[in-house]
Amino acid sequence: MSDQLPRTLIIATNTSMPELAAAVRDGKHQRVDYLELSTRFGSRHIDYGIVRANPILQRLEAWLRMDLRLAWQVLQRVRRERYQAVISLSERVGIPLALLLPRNVRHLVIFHHGMSEHKLRLIKGLGLQRRWDVIAAISQAEAEGMRQALKMPAERVVALHTPVDTNFYRPQPATSPASVVQSLGLSHRDYPTLIQAMRRLPHIPCHLRVGSSWVSGKAGYENETLPTNISLQPFVPPERLRNCYIESRIVVVPIKASTQWSAGCTSVQAAQAMGRPVIATRRPGLREYVVEGETALLVEPGSVEQMVTAITTLWDDPVRAEAMGQAGRQLMEERFTLDQWLMRVETLVQWMVAYPKPYSQFSNVTITL
Known part of the structure:
Protein backbone atom coordinates (compact mmCIF):
# COMPACT_ATOMS: atom_id res chain seq x y z
CA MET A 1 0.00 0.00 0.00
CA VAL A 164 -13.66 -8.94 -14.31
CA ASP A 165 -11.31 -11.38 -12.62
CA THR A 166 -9.55 -12.65 -15.74
CA ASN A 167 -7.60 -15.22 -13.76
CA PHE A 168 -10.74 -16.87 -12.40
CA TYR A 169 -12.71 -16.51 -15.64
CA ARG A 170 -10.33 -17.73 -18.32
CA PRO A 171 -10.51 -20.13 -21.27
CA GLN A 172 -10.29 -23.77 -20.24
CA PRO A 173 -10.18 -27.03 -22.19
CA ALA A 174 -13.63 -28.47 -22.80
CA THR A 175 -14.27 -32.13 -22.06
CA SER A 176 -16.89 -32.14 -24.82
CA PRO A 177 -17.79 -29.81 -27.71
CA ALA A 178 -19.64 -26.62 -26.74
CA SER A 179 -23.17 -27.54 -27.67
CA VAL A 180 -25.69 -24.92 -26.47
CA VAL A 181 -26.71 -21.32 -26.64
CA GLN A 182 -26.72 -20.11 -23.07
CA SER A 183 -28.24 -17.02 -21.46
CA LEU A 184 -27.48 -16.09 -17.88
CA GLY A 185 -28.49 -13.51 -15.32
CA LEU A 186 -31.58 -11.78 -14.00
CA SER A 187 -31.36 -8.00 -13.86
CA HIS A 188 -33.26 -6.22 -16.66
CA ARG A 189 -33.18 -9.29 -18.90
CA ASP A 190 -35.37 -9.44 -22.01
CA TYR A 191 -35.92 -13.18 -22.05
CA PRO A 192 -39.20 -12.99 -24.03
CA THR A 193 -37.30 -11.75 -27.10
CA LEU A 194 -34.76 -14.56 -26.80
CA ILE A 195 -37.52 -17.14 -26.30
CA GLN A 196 -39.33 -15.97 -29.43
CA ALA A 197 -36.08 -16.15 -31.37
CA MET A 198 -35.30 -19.68 -30.17
CA ARG A 199 -38.81 -20.78 -31.14
CA ARG A 200 -37.75 -20.10 -34.73
CA LEU A 201 -34.53 -22.11 -34.26
CA PRO A 202 -35.82 -25.49 -33.01
CA HIS A 203 -32.60 -27.28 -33.99
CA ILE A 204 -30.49 -25.18 -31.57
CA PRO A 205 -30.58 -26.12 -27.85
CA CYS A 206 -30.70 -23.21 -25.40
CA HIS A 207 -30.18 -23.04 -21.65
CA LEU A 208 -31.73 -20.25 -19.58
CA ARG A 209 -29.77 -19.97 -16.37
CA VAL A 210 -31.73 -17.37 -14.49
CA GLY A 211 -30.47 -15.94 -11.21
CA SER A 212 -28.22 -13.37 -9.59
CA SER A 213 -26.04 -12.92 -6.53
CA TRP A 214 -27.10 -9.27 -6.27
CA VAL A 215 -30.80 -8.92 -7.05
CA SER A 216 -33.99 -10.94 -6.77
CA GLY A 217 -37.34 -10.96 -8.53
CA LYS A 218 -38.93 -12.27 -11.69
CA ALA A 219 -36.88 -12.60 -14.86
CA GLY A 220 -39.64 -12.05 -17.42
CA TYR A 221 -39.89 -15.55 -18.83
CA GLU A 222 -42.50 -16.72 -16.33
CA ASN A 223 -45.48 -15.93 -18.58
CA GLU A 224 -43.88 -17.42 -21.68
CA THR A 225 -44.50 -20.89 -23.07
CA LEU A 226 -41.03 -22.32 -23.57
CA PRO A 227 -40.31 -24.21 -26.80
CA THR A 228 -38.86 -27.70 -26.45
CA ASN A 229 -35.33 -26.57 -27.32
CA ILE A 230 -35.15 -24.28 -24.25
CA SER A 231 -34.48 -25.73 -20.81
CA LEU A 232 -34.41 -23.85 -17.52
CA GLN A 233 -31.22 -24.42 -15.57
CA PRO A 234 -30.52 -23.65 -11.89
CA PHE A 235 -28.48 -20.70 -10.71
CA VAL A 236 -25.05 -21.98 -9.68
CA PRO A 237 -22.07 -20.63 -7.70
CA PRO A 238 -19.09 -19.15 -9.59
CA GLU A 239 -16.98 -22.30 -9.51
CA ARG A 240 -19.69 -24.22 -11.39
CA LEU A 241 -20.64 -21.22 -13.49
CA ARG A 242 -17.33 -21.48 -15.31
CA ASN A 243 -18.36 -24.89 -16.59
CA CYS A 244 -21.57 -23.37 -17.91
CA TYR A 245 -19.54 -20.96 -20.01
CA ILE A 246 -17.30 -23.78 -21.21
CA GLU A 247 -20.28 -25.72 -22.55
CA SER A 248 -21.70 -22.61 -24.25
CA ARG A 249 -21.18 -22.27 -27.96
CA ILE A 250 -22.69 -18.78 -27.78
CA VAL A 251 -23.59 -16.62 -24.77
CA VAL A 252 -26.62 -14.38 -25.23
CA VAL A 253 -27.34 -11.43 -22.93
CA PRO A 254 -30.73 -9.93 -23.91
CA ILE A 255 -31.47 -6.63 -22.14
CA LYS A 256 -34.59 -4.48 -21.91
CA ALA A 257 -34.61 -0.94 -23.24
CA SER A 258 -34.53 1.19 -20.08
CA THR A 259 -32.39 3.74 -18.29
CA GLN A 260 -30.28 0.86 -16.92
CA TRP A 261 -27.74 1.36 -19.69
CA SER A 262 -25.07 -1.07 -18.50
CA ALA A 263 -27.27 -3.92 -17.29
CA GLY A 264 -25.74 -7.27 -18.21
CA CYS A 265 -22.15 -6.03 -18.28
CA THR A 266 -20.84 -8.59 -15.78
CA SER A 267 -22.29 -11.51 -17.76
CA VAL A 268 -20.85 -10.08 -20.97
CA GLN A 269 -17.44 -9.66 -19.35
CA ALA A 270 -17.32 -13.14 -17.84
CA ALA A 271 -18.33 -14.71 -21.16
CA GLN A 272 -15.63 -12.85 -23.07
CA ALA A 273 -13.03 -13.59 -20.39
CA MET A 274 -13.90 -17.29 -20.82
CA GLY A 275 -13.28 -16.94 -24.56
CA ARG A 276 -16.91 -17.18 -25.62
CA PRO A 277 -18.58 -15.14 -28.40
CA VAL A 278 -21.37 -12.89 -27.18
CA ILE A 279 -24.69 -11.69 -28.54
CA ALA A 280 -26.12 -8.78 -26.55
CA THR A 281 -28.65 -6.00 -26.83
CA ARG A 282 -27.30 -2.69 -28.07
CA ARG A 283 -27.50 -0.34 -25.09
CA PRO A 284 -25.47 2.88 -24.61
CA GLY A 285 -23.47 1.53 -21.66
CA LEU A 286 -23.32 -2.17 -22.43
CA ARG A 287 -21.87 -1.60 -25.89
CA GLU A 288 -18.71 -0.18 -24.23
CA TYR A 289 -17.94 -3.63 -22.83
CA VAL A 290 -17.56 -5.23 -26.26
CA VAL A 291 -16.12 -4.45 -29.67
CA GLU A 292 -19.07 -4.82 -31.99
CA GLY A 293 -18.41 -7.26 -34.80
CA GLU A 294 -15.12 -8.41 -33.26
CA THR A 295 -16.00 -9.78 -29.81
CA ALA A 296 -19.79 -9.63 -29.98
CA LEU A 297 -22.83 -9.13 -32.16
CA LEU A 298 -25.30 -6.50 -30.95
CA VAL A 299 -29.01 -6.45 -31.70
CA GLU A 300 -31.60 -3.75 -31.22
CA PRO A 301 -33.84 -4.01 -28.13
CA GLY A 302 -36.81 -6.28 -28.68
CA SER A 303 -35.80 -7.30 -32.22
CA VAL A 304 -36.61 -10.99 -32.64
CA GLU A 305 -35.48 -10.89 -36.28
CA GLN A 306 -32.03 -9.54 -35.41
CA MET A 307 -31.69 -12.02 -32.56
CA VAL A 308 -32.49 -14.92 -34.89
CA THR A 309 -29.99 -13.64 -37.46
CA ALA A 310 -27.22 -13.16 -34.89
CA ILE A 311 -27.65 -16.61 -33.34
CA THR A 312 -27.80 -18.29 -36.75
CA THR A 313 -24.73 -16.41 -37.93
CA LEU A 314 -22.50 -17.60 -35.10
CA TRP A 315 -24.03 -21.07 -34.79
CA ASP A 316 -23.43 -21.78 -38.48
CA ASP A 317 -19.92 -20.32 -38.50
CA PRO A 318 -17.93 -21.91 -35.64
CA VAL A 319 -14.64 -20.55 -37.01
CA ARG A 320 -15.90 -16.99 -36.69
CA ALA A 321 -17.40 -17.73 -33.30
CA GLU A 322 -14.07 -19.07 -32.06
CA ALA A 323 -12.22 -16.02 -33.37
CA MET A 324 -14.69 -13.71 -31.65
CA GLY A 325 -14.21 -15.59 -28.40
CA GLN A 326 -10.45 -15.20 -28.61
CA ALA A 327 -10.81 -11.48 -29.37
CA GLY A 328 -13.12 -11.11 -26.39
CA ARG A 329 -10.57 -12.69 -24.10
CA GLN A 330 -7.92 -10.29 -25.36
CA LEU A 331 -10.24 -7.32 -24.82
CA MET A 332 -10.87 -8.28 -21.20
CA GLU A 333 -7.16 -8.71 -20.52
CA GLU A 334 -6.31 -5.35 -22.08
CA ARG A 335 -9.05 -3.14 -20.63
CA PHE A 336 -11.13 -4.69 -17.89
CA THR A 337 -9.01 -6.58 -15.38
Whole structure:
Protein backbone atom coordinates (compact mmCIF):
# COMPACT_ATOMS: atom_id res chain seq x y z
CA MET A 1 0.00 0.00 0.00
CA SER A 2 1.24 3.47 -0.88
CA ASP A 3 2.07 5.77 2.06
CA GLN A 4 -0.02 8.43 0.31
CA LEU A 5 -3.26 6.50 0.50
CA PRO A 6 -5.70 8.03 2.97
CA ARG A 7 -7.55 6.20 5.69
CA THR A 8 -10.49 4.94 3.64
CA LEU A 9 -13.68 3.08 4.50
CA ILE A 10 -15.10 0.77 1.81
CA ILE A 11 -18.89 0.39 1.68
CA ALA A 12 -20.26 -2.76 0.03
CA THR A 13 -24.02 -2.96 -0.56
CA ASN A 14 -24.50 -6.66 0.04
CA THR A 15 -24.01 -9.24 2.77
CA SER A 16 -20.72 -11.09 2.59
CA MET A 17 -20.75 -14.84 2.94
CA PRO A 18 -18.69 -15.88 5.99
CA GLU A 19 -16.65 -18.22 3.82
CA LEU A 20 -16.15 -15.78 0.94
CA ALA A 21 -12.51 -14.89 1.60
CA ALA A 22 -11.63 -18.58 1.92
CA ALA A 23 -13.48 -19.39 -1.32
CA VAL A 24 -11.51 -16.68 -3.15
CA ARG A 25 -8.25 -17.96 -1.69
CA ASP A 26 -9.08 -21.52 -2.73
CA GLY A 27 -9.93 -20.53 -6.29
CA LYS A 28 -13.64 -21.31 -5.90
CA HIS A 29 -14.83 -17.73 -6.29
CA GLN A 30 -13.64 -14.76 -8.29
CA ARG A 31 -11.81 -11.98 -6.48
CA VAL A 32 -14.24 -9.47 -4.99
CA ASP A 33 -13.91 -5.72 -5.47
CA TYR A 34 -14.51 -4.61 -1.88
CA LEU A 35 -12.19 -7.25 -0.42
CA GLU A 36 -9.46 -6.24 -2.85
CA LEU A 37 -9.98 -2.54 -2.10
CA SER A 38 -9.74 -3.23 1.62
CA THR A 39 -6.41 -4.96 1.08
CA ARG A 40 -5.11 -2.27 -1.24
CA PHE A 41 -5.98 0.56 1.15
CA GLY A 42 -4.92 -1.39 4.22
CA SER A 43 -8.38 -0.61 5.53
CA ARG A 44 -11.70 -2.32 6.15
CA HIS A 45 -15.03 -2.71 4.46
CA ILE A 46 -18.50 -2.81 5.93
CA ASP A 47 -21.68 -4.25 4.48
CA TYR A 48 -25.23 -5.23 5.43
CA GLY A 49 -23.83 -7.55 8.06
CA ILE A 50 -23.62 -4.64 10.51
CA VAL A 51 -27.21 -3.50 9.94
CA ARG A 52 -29.88 -4.37 12.49
CA ALA A 53 -33.18 -5.78 11.26
CA ASN A 54 -36.04 -3.29 11.15
CA PRO A 55 -39.09 -4.35 9.10
CA ILE A 56 -40.48 -0.84 8.77
CA LEU A 57 -37.20 0.65 7.57
CA GLN A 58 -36.62 -2.33 5.31
CA ARG A 59 -39.90 -1.67 3.52
CA LEU A 60 -39.02 2.02 3.21
CA GLU A 61 -35.57 1.16 1.85
CA ALA A 62 -37.05 -1.23 -0.70
CA TRP A 63 -39.43 1.49 -1.88
CA LEU A 64 -36.73 4.17 -2.02
CA ARG A 65 -34.05 1.75 -3.26
CA MET A 66 -31.65 3.27 -0.74
CA ASP A 67 -29.74 1.80 2.18
CA LEU A 68 -30.61 4.19 4.99
CA ARG A 69 -29.61 1.93 7.89
CA LEU A 70 -26.23 1.13 6.32
CA ALA A 71 -25.57 4.82 5.70
CA TRP A 72 -26.25 5.59 9.36
CA GLN A 73 -23.83 2.87 10.46
CA VAL A 74 -21.20 4.28 8.10
CA LEU A 75 -21.59 7.71 9.67
CA GLN A 76 -20.98 6.28 13.14
CA ARG A 77 -17.85 4.44 11.95
CA VAL A 78 -16.49 7.53 10.22
CA ARG A 79 -16.94 9.67 13.31
CA ARG A 80 -15.57 7.08 15.69
CA GLU A 81 -12.60 5.90 13.64
CA ARG A 82 -11.76 9.19 11.87
CA TYR A 83 -11.76 8.07 8.25
CA GLN A 84 -10.54 10.58 5.68
CA ALA A 85 -12.39 9.09 2.72
CA VAL A 86 -15.33 6.83 1.92
CA ILE A 87 -15.86 4.72 -1.19
CA SER A 88 -19.53 3.89 -1.74
CA LEU A 89 -19.73 0.99 -4.18
CA SER A 90 -23.33 1.83 -5.04
CA GLU A 91 -25.56 4.90 -5.09
CA ARG A 92 -27.95 2.99 -2.84
CA VAL A 93 -25.74 3.97 0.08
CA GLY A 94 -23.95 6.86 -1.63
CA ILE A 95 -27.09 9.01 -1.93
CA PRO A 96 -28.07 9.00 1.76
CA LEU A 97 -24.40 9.37 2.73
CA ALA A 98 -24.25 12.59 0.70
CA LEU A 99 -26.58 14.07 3.32
CA LEU A 100 -24.85 12.54 6.34
CA LEU A 101 -21.07 12.61 5.92
CA PRO A 102 -19.08 15.51 7.39
CA ARG A 103 -17.87 17.97 4.78
CA ASN A 104 -14.21 17.20 5.48
CA VAL A 105 -14.62 13.51 4.56
CA ARG A 106 -13.91 12.85 0.88
CA HIS A 107 -16.54 10.74 -0.85
CA LEU A 108 -16.34 8.68 -4.04
CA VAL A 109 -19.63 7.08 -5.11
CA ILE A 110 -20.00 4.53 -7.91
CA PHE A 111 -23.31 4.85 -9.79
CA HIS A 112 -24.77 1.73 -11.41
CA HIS A 113 -27.99 3.37 -12.59
CA GLY A 114 -26.94 6.93 -13.18
CA MET A 115 -29.53 7.80 -15.82
CA SER A 116 -32.54 7.01 -13.66
CA GLU A 117 -34.85 10.00 -13.99
CA HIS A 118 -36.04 9.55 -10.43
CA LYS A 119 -32.49 9.61 -9.05
CA LEU A 120 -31.45 12.58 -11.17
CA ARG A 121 -34.47 14.60 -9.97
CA LEU A 122 -33.67 13.72 -6.37
CA ILE A 123 -30.01 14.66 -6.74
CA LYS A 124 -30.78 17.99 -8.38
CA GLY A 125 -33.60 18.78 -5.96
CA LEU A 126 -31.37 18.27 -2.91
CA GLY A 127 -28.16 19.55 -4.51
CA LEU A 128 -26.42 16.28 -3.70
CA GLN A 129 -23.94 16.63 -6.56
CA ARG A 130 -22.17 19.27 -4.49
CA ARG A 131 -21.62 16.82 -1.66
CA TRP A 132 -19.75 14.17 -3.66
CA ASP A 133 -16.12 14.66 -4.55
CA VAL A 134 -16.20 12.18 -7.43
CA ILE A 135 -19.05 10.37 -9.16
CA ALA A 136 -17.94 7.26 -11.05
CA ALA A 137 -20.42 5.92 -13.61
CA ILE A 138 -19.93 2.42 -14.99
CA SER A 139 -19.83 3.58 -18.61
CA GLN A 140 -18.63 6.63 -20.51
CA ALA A 141 -22.14 7.14 -21.89
CA GLU A 142 -23.61 7.32 -18.40
CA ALA A 143 -20.83 9.58 -17.17
CA GLU A 144 -21.50 12.02 -20.00
CA GLY A 145 -25.25 11.82 -19.40
CA MET A 146 -24.85 12.58 -15.71
CA ARG A 147 -22.49 15.47 -16.38
CA GLN A 148 -25.04 17.09 -18.64
CA ALA A 149 -28.05 16.38 -16.44
CA LEU A 150 -26.34 17.61 -13.26
CA LYS A 151 -24.34 20.39 -14.96
CA MET A 152 -21.10 19.13 -13.47
CA PRO A 153 -17.54 19.52 -14.78
CA ALA A 154 -15.97 16.54 -16.53
CA GLU A 155 -13.40 15.91 -13.80
CA ARG A 156 -16.15 15.37 -11.22
CA VAL A 157 -18.00 12.63 -13.14
CA VAL A 158 -15.79 9.93 -14.61
CA ALA A 159 -16.25 6.55 -16.25
CA LEU A 160 -15.18 3.54 -14.18
CA HIS A 161 -16.15 0.38 -16.03
CA THR A 162 -16.82 -2.67 -13.91
CA PRO A 163 -13.94 -5.20 -13.82
CA VAL A 164 -13.66 -8.94 -14.31
CA ASP A 165 -11.31 -11.38 -12.62
CA THR A 166 -9.55 -12.65 -15.74
CA ASN A 167 -7.60 -15.22 -13.76
CA PHE A 168 -10.74 -16.87 -12.40
CA TYR A 169 -12.71 -16.51 -15.64
CA ARG A 170 -10.33 -17.73 -18.32
CA PRO A 171 -10.51 -20.13 -21.27
CA GLN A 172 -10.29 -23.77 -20.24
CA PRO A 173 -10.18 -27.03 -22.19
CA ALA A 174 -13.63 -28.47 -22.80
CA THR A 175 -14.27 -32.13 -22.06
CA SER A 176 -16.89 -32.14 -24.82
CA PRO A 177 -17.79 -29.81 -27.71
CA ALA A 178 -19.64 -26.62 -26.74
CA SER A 179 -23.17 -27.54 -27.67
CA VAL A 180 -25.69 -24.92 -26.47
CA VAL A 181 -26.71 -21.32 -26.64
CA GLN A 182 -26.72 -20.11 -23.07
CA SER A 183 -28.24 -17.02 -21.46
CA LEU A 184 -27.48 -16.09 -17.88
CA GLY A 185 -28.49 -13.51 -15.32
CA LEU A 186 -31.58 -11.78 -14.00
CA SER A 187 -31.36 -8.00 -13.86
CA HIS A 188 -33.26 -6.22 -16.66
CA ARG A 189 -33.18 -9.29 -18.90
CA ASP A 190 -35.37 -9.44 -22.01
CA TYR A 191 -35.92 -13.18 -22.05
CA PRO A 192 -39.20 -12.99 -24.03
CA THR A 193 -37.30 -11.75 -27.10
CA LEU A 194 -34.76 -14.56 -26.80
CA ILE A 195 -37.52 -17.14 -26.30
CA GLN A 196 -39.33 -15.97 -29.43
CA ALA A 197 -36.08 -16.15 -31.37
CA MET A 198 -35.30 -19.68 -30.17
CA ARG A 199 -38.81 -20.78 -31.14
CA ARG A 200 -37.75 -20.10 -34.73
CA LEU A 201 -34.53 -22.11 -34.26
CA PRO A 202 -35.82 -25.49 -33.01
CA HIS A 203 -32.60 -27.28 -33.99
CA ILE A 204 -30.49 -25.18 -31.57
CA PRO A 205 -30.58 -26.12 -27.85
CA CYS A 206 -30.70 -23.21 -25.40
CA HIS A 207 -30.18 -23.04 -21.65
CA LEU A 208 -31.73 -20.25 -19.58
CA ARG A 209 -29.77 -19.97 -16.37
CA VAL A 210 -31.73 -17.37 -14.49
CA GLY A 211 -30.47 -15.94 -11.21
CA SER A 212 -28.22 -13.37 -9.59
CA SER A 213 -26.04 -12.92 -6.53
CA TRP A 214 -27.10 -9.27 -6.27
CA VAL A 215 -30.80 -8.92 -7.05
CA SER A 216 -33.99 -10.94 -6.77
CA GLY A 217 -37.34 -10.96 -8.53
CA LYS A 218 -38.93 -12.27 -11.69
CA ALA A 219 -36.88 -12.60 -14.86
CA GLY A 220 -39.64 -12.05 -17.42
CA TYR A 221 -39.89 -15.55 -18.83
CA GLU A 222 -42.50 -16.72 -16.33
CA ASN A 223 -45.48 -15.93 -18.58
CA GLU A 224 -43.88 -17.42 -21.68
CA THR A 225 -44.50 -20.89 -23.07
CA LEU A 226 -41.03 -22.32 -23.57
CA PRO A 227 -40.31 -24.21 -26.80
CA THR A 228 -38.86 -27.70 -26.45
CA ASN A 229 -35.33 -26.57 -27.32
CA ILE A 230 -35.15 -24.28 -24.25
CA SER A 231 -34.48 -25.73 -20.81
CA LEU A 232 -34.41 -23.85 -17.52
CA GLN A 233 -31.22 -24.42 -15.57
CA PRO A 234 -30.52 -23.65 -11.89
CA PHE A 235 -28.48 -20.70 -10.71
CA VAL A 236 -25.05 -21.98 -9.68
CA PRO A 237 -22.07 -20.63 -7.70
CA PRO A 238 -19.09 -19.15 -9.59
CA GLU A 239 -16.98 -22.30 -9.51
CA ARG A 240 -19.69 -24.22 -11.39
CA LEU A 241 -20.64 -21.22 -13.49
CA ARG A 242 -17.33 -21.48 -15.31
CA ASN A 243 -18.36 -24.89 -16.59
CA CYS A 244 -21.57 -23.37 -17.91
CA TYR A 245 -19.54 -20.96 -20.01
CA ILE A 246 -17.30 -23.78 -21.21
CA GLU A 247 -20.28 -25.72 -22.55
CA SER A 248 -21.70 -22.61 -24.25
CA ARG A 249 -21.18 -22.27 -27.96
CA ILE A 250 -22.69 -18.78 -27.78
CA VAL A 251 -23.59 -16.62 -24.77
CA VAL A 252 -26.62 -14.38 -25.23
CA VAL A 253 -27.34 -11.43 -22.93
CA PRO A 254 -30.73 -9.93 -23.91
CA ILE A 255 -31.47 -6.63 -22.14
CA LYS A 256 -34.59 -4.48 -21.91
CA ALA A 257 -34.61 -0.94 -23.24
CA SER A 258 -34.53 1.19 -20.08
CA THR A 259 -32.39 3.74 -18.29
CA GLN A 260 -30.28 0.86 -16.92
CA TRP A 261 -27.74 1.36 -19.69
CA SER A 262 -25.07 -1.07 -18.50
CA ALA A 263 -27.27 -3.92 -17.29
CA GLY A 264 -25.74 -7.27 -18.21
CA CYS A 265 -22.15 -6.03 -18.28
CA THR A 266 -20.84 -8.59 -15.78
CA SER A 267 -22.29 -11.51 -17.76
CA VAL A 268 -20.85 -10.08 -20.97
CA GLN A 269 -17.44 -9.66 -19.35
CA ALA A 270 -17.32 -13.14 -17.84
CA ALA A 271 -18.33 -14.71 -21.16
CA GLN A 272 -15.63 -12.85 -23.07
CA ALA A 273 -13.03 -13.59 -20.39
CA MET A 274 -13.90 -17.29 -20.82
CA GLY A 275 -13.28 -16.94 -24.56
CA ARG A 276 -16.91 -17.18 -25.62
CA PRO A 277 -18.58 -15.14 -28.40
CA VAL A 278 -21.37 -12.89 -27.18
CA ILE A 279 -24.69 -11.69 -28.54
CA ALA A 280 -26.12 -8.78 -26.55
CA THR A 281 -28.65 -6.00 -26.83
CA ARG A 282 -27.30 -2.69 -28.07
CA ARG A 283 -27.50 -0.34 -25.09
CA PRO A 284 -25.47 2.88 -24.61
CA GLY A 285 -23.47 1.53 -21.66
CA LEU A 286 -23.32 -2.17 -22.43
CA ARG A 287 -21.87 -1.60 -25.89
CA GLU A 288 -18.71 -0.18 -24.23
CA TYR A 289 -17.94 -3.63 -22.83
CA VAL A 290 -17.56 -5.23 -26.26
CA VAL A 291 -16.12 -4.45 -29.67
CA GLU A 292 -19.07 -4.82 -31.99
CA GLY A 293 -18.41 -7.26 -34.80
CA GLU A 294 -15.12 -8.41 -33.26
CA THR A 295 -16.00 -9.78 -29.81
CA ALA A 296 -19.79 -9.63 -29.98
CA LEU A 297 -22.83 -9.13 -32.16
CA LEU A 298 -25.30 -6.50 -30.95
CA VAL A 299 -29.01 -6.45 -31.70
CA GLU A 300 -31.60 -3.75 -31.22
CA PRO A 301 -33.84 -4.01 -28.13
CA GLY A 302 -36.81 -6.28 -28.68
CA SER A 303 -35.80 -7.30 -32.22
CA VAL A 304 -36.61 -10.99 -32.64
CA GLU A 305 -35.48 -10.89 -36.28
CA GLN A 306 -32.03 -9.54 -35.41
CA MET A 307 -31.69 -12.02 -32.56
CA VAL A 308 -32.49 -14.92 -34.89
CA THR A 309 -29.99 -13.64 -37.46
CA ALA A 310 -27.22 -13.16 -34.89
CA ILE A 311 -27.65 -16.61 -33.34
CA THR A 312 -27.80 -18.29 -36.75
CA THR A 313 -24.73 -16.41 -37.93
CA LEU A 314 -22.50 -17.60 -35.10
CA TRP A 315 -24.03 -21.07 -34.79
CA ASP A 316 -23.43 -21.78 -38.48
CA ASP A 317 -19.92 -20.32 -38.50
CA PRO A 318 -17.93 -21.91 -35.64
CA VAL A 319 -14.64 -20.55 -37.01
CA ARG A 320 -15.90 -16.99 -36.69
CA ALA A 321 -17.40 -17.73 -33.30
CA GLU A 322 -14.07 -19.07 -32.06
CA ALA A 323 -12.22 -16.02 -33.37
CA MET A 324 -14.69 -13.71 -31.65
CA GLY A 325 -14.21 -15.59 -28.40
CA GLN A 326 -10.45 -15.20 -28.61
CA ALA A 327 -10.81 -11.48 -29.37
CA GLY A 328 -13.12 -11.11 -26.39
CA ARG A 329 -10.57 -12.69 -24.10
CA GLN A 330 -7.92 -10.29 -25.36
CA LEU A 331 -10.24 -7.32 -24.82
CA MET A 332 -10.87 -8.28 -21.20
CA GLU A 333 -7.16 -8.71 -20.52
CA GLU A 334 -6.31 -5.35 -22.08
CA ARG A 335 -9.05 -3.14 -20.63
CA PHE A 336 -11.13 -4.69 -17.89
CA THR A 337 -9.01 -6.58 -15.38
CA LEU A 338 -9.67 -6.20 -11.68
CA ASP A 339 -6.12 -5.00 -11.07
CA GLN A 340 -6.57 -2.20 -13.62
CA TRP A 341 -9.81 -1.22 -11.90
CA LEU A 342 -8.13 -1.13 -8.49
CA MET A 343 -5.42 1.17 -9.80
CA ARG A 344 -8.06 3.55 -11.22
CA VAL A 345 -9.95 3.66 -7.93
CA GLU A 346 -6.72 4.37 -6.07
CA THR A 347 -5.93 7.20 -8.48
CA LEU A 348 -9.39 8.71 -7.98
CA VAL A 349 -9.14 8.58 -4.20
CA GLN A 350 -5.66 10.08 -4.15
CA TRP A 351 -6.80 12.86 -6.44
CA MET A 352 -9.91 13.83 -4.50
CA VAL A 353 -8.02 13.85 -1.19
CA ALA A 354 -5.22 15.96 -2.65
CA TYR A 355 -7.69 18.72 -3.56
CA PRO A 356 -9.96 19.13 -0.52
CA LYS A 357 -11.47 22.40 -1.75
CA PRO A 358 -15.06 23.56 -2.11
CA TYR A 359 -16.86 22.21 -5.13
CA SER A 360 -16.74 25.51 -7.04
CA GLN A 361 -12.94 25.61 -6.94
CA PHE A 362 -12.43 22.41 -8.94
CA SER A 363 -13.28 23.82 -12.35
CA ASN A 364 -9.69 24.01 -13.59
CA VAL A 365 -8.45 20.74 -12.11
CA THR A 366 -7.97 17.74 -14.39
CA ILE A 367 -7.58 14.08 -13.61
CA THR A 368 -5.95 11.40 -15.75
CA LEU A 369 -6.78 7.73 -15.33
